[in-house]
Amino acid sequence: MTSGRMTEEKLSEYEEKACPTCGSCSGMYTANSMNCLTEAIGMGLRGNGTIPAVYSSRIRLAKHAGNQIMELVEKNIRPRDIMTKDAFMNAMTVDMALGCSTNTMLHLPAIAHEAGVEINMETANEVSDRTPNLCHLAPAGFRPIWKIWRKQAACMR
Numbered sequence: 744m745t746s747g748r749m750t751e752e753k754l755s756e757y758e759e760k761a762c763p764t765c766g767s768c769s770g771m772y773t774a775n776s777m778n779c780l781t782e783a784i785g786m787g788l789r790g791n792g793t794i795p796a797v798y799s800s801r802i803r804l805a806k807h808a809g810n811q812i813m814e815l816v817e818k819n820i821r822p823r824d825i826m827t828k829d830a831f832m833n834a835m836t837v838d839m840a841l842g843c844s845t846n847t848m849l850h851l852p853a854i855a856h857e858a859g860v861e862i863n864m865e866t867a868n869e870v871s872d873r874t875p876n877l878c879h880l881a882p883a884g885f886r887p888i889w890k891i892w893r894k895q896a897a898c899m900r
Contacts (some may be wrong), residue, residue, distance in 0.1 A: 769887035771880040776843035777850055783837040784854070785825040793892035810820025826858040835867055839874035841891075842883050 744754050779792030788808050794801045815821075831851065838847050848867055855862045863866075880886050 757876065770882045771841060771843055771878075772882070773844045773846040773850075773890055775888045776838070776841070777842055778845050780834045780838060780847060780851060783834040784830045785833075786822065790879060790892060793888055793894065795889050823858050826854070826860065828860050831855045831858075831860050832861050832866075832870065835862065835870040836874050838867075839871050840877045842876045842878060842880055 746750060776791065776814065778787070781787040788804055788811060790800065790804055791808075794804060810837040818862070834851060837843075838851070848864065852862050876883075878886065878891065880888055880891070
C-alpha cells in the first residue's frame with residue numbers, strides 16, 4: 744500500500760479474507776489439505792475437509808461422525824479396513840486435483856505406513872502425471888477453501 748499500488752480498501756479486503764474466522768486459514772495449507780485427505784482416505788465424513796470451523800454444519804458433522812464411529816464399532820470395522828491401498832491412491836489423486844500442501848507428502852506416506860500400506864514419491868509422481876489440478880485454490884490460485892464446501896466438491900469418491 745505504501746508504494747501506491749494498492750488502495751486502503753483493497754488491503755482491508757485482503758485482511759478480512761485471509762483468515763476470516765476461527766479455525767484454519769482459508770488457503771490450501773497443511774491443515775486444510777490433511778482435512779481433505781482424511782475425507783478422501785475414508786476416515787472423515789463428506790464435508791469434513793472443507794466446512795468452515797464456525798459453521799453450524801461443522802457441529803452437525805461432528806455429531807454424525809460420532810454416530811458413524813459407533814456404527815463402525817458395532818460392525819467391527821477398523822481403520823485398517825478403511826485405509827486400504829485404494830483409499831490412499833484416492834487420497835493422492837484428490838491431493839493432486841486440489842493442489843494440496845507439499846507437506847501432504849510427509850504426512851500421507853507416514854499414515855499409510857501405519858496402516859500397512861506402502862506409498863512413496865514415485866507413486867505420487869505417477870498419480871500426478873495423470874491427474875490435473877482442478878481447483879486452483881489459494882495460495883496457488885485465488886479461491887479460498889470454503890468455496891469448495893459451497894460447491895460440495897471435496898469428496899471425489
